[in-house]
Amino acid sequence: MSSEPLTRPKHKTVAVLLHHPISNRTGEVITTAVTNMDIHDISRSCRTYEIDHYYLVTPIIEQKELVDRILAHWQLPRSQEWHPDRFEALSRVQLLPSFEAVRSDLEGRYPGLGLEIAMPDARPIPNQQTYAETRDRWLNEAKTGVKVLIFGTGWGVAPEFHSQVNTFLAPIYGPLGKEGYNHLSVRSAVAIILDRLFGLSR
Numbered sequence: 196m197s198s199e200p201l202t203r204p205k206h207k208t209v210a211v212l213l214h215h216p217i218s219n220r221t222g223e224v225i226t227t228a229v230t231n232m233d234i235h236d237i238s239r240s241c242r243t244y245e246i247d248h249y250y251l252v253t254p255i256i257e258q259k260e261l262v263d264r265i266l267a268h269w270q271l272p273r274s275q276e277w278h279p280d281r282f283e284a285l286s287r288v289q290l291l292p293s294f295e296a297v298r299s300d301l302e303g304r305y306p307g308l309g310l311e312i313a314m315p316d317a318r319p320i321p322n323q324q325t326y327a328e329t330r331d332r333w334l335n336e337a338k339t340g341v342k343v344l345i346f347g348t349g350w351g352v353a354p355e356f357h358s359q360v361n362t363f364l365a366p367i368y369g370p371l372g373k374e375g376y377n378h379l380s381v382r383s384a385v386a387i388i389l390d391r392l393f394g395l396s397r
């Protein structure tokens with residue numbers, strides 16, 4: 196059996212966790228709070244699947260100060276020495292105030308590489324692509340680009356964001372399909388989706 200990776204990371208890949216614009220239970224657009232678990236757990240999934248950057252997006256200054264304090268703790272030499280895996284995963288995390296700021300950061304890092312914005316959603320949205328077809332398309336694309344995976348918080352990414360999305364990715368379902376429960380935590384959804392798109396365990 197070949198040990199050749201199935202998905203050599205040709206493209207740059209990034210994950211974005213939006214805290215704005217997010218829907219609440221009544222459909223209003225809100226900003227959700229950043230959680231420590233989402234910083235740690237998603238950064239470790241991102242590191243495992245060779246995601247180049249993990250952006251948290253919130254316009255709230257106090258949340259940025261909080262995240263900066265958490266990240267600063269994990270950049271200390273002591274943290275590096277005692278928890279090298281966590282240190283390494285968290286070194287790819289960055290908080291920015293808006294998705295526009297993420298776009299400009301990526302355009303600065305990777306000049307000339309086009310961005311494809313891909314967003315999974317737990318609900319059906321017209322023209323959603325499967326993970327298998329997206330994985331194959333990305334593997335076979337000749338031109339290197341930046342693949343930007345968008346994840347939501349609260350009751351999901353607000354519809355006003357949808358005009359920014361190039362590729363909608365299908366809901367993950369359990370064994371009961373559309374009839375079953377599929378409200379995953381964002382941390383679980385990220386891990387499943389990264390494995391479907393980039394994992395080797397088949």
Ligand SMILES: C[S@@+](CC[C@H](N)C(=O)[O-])C[C@H]1O[C@@H](n2cnc3c(N)ncnc32)[C@H](O)[C@@H]1O
Binds near residue numbers: 368
């Ligand atoms: C709506 S938020 C819920 C956040 C929640 N507070 C938590 O516990 O993490 C969950 C996000 O994870 C992703 N997600 C959750 N379930 C999913 C599913 N079944 N299929 C695809 N994406 C899903 C989507 O990005 C969604 O916006």
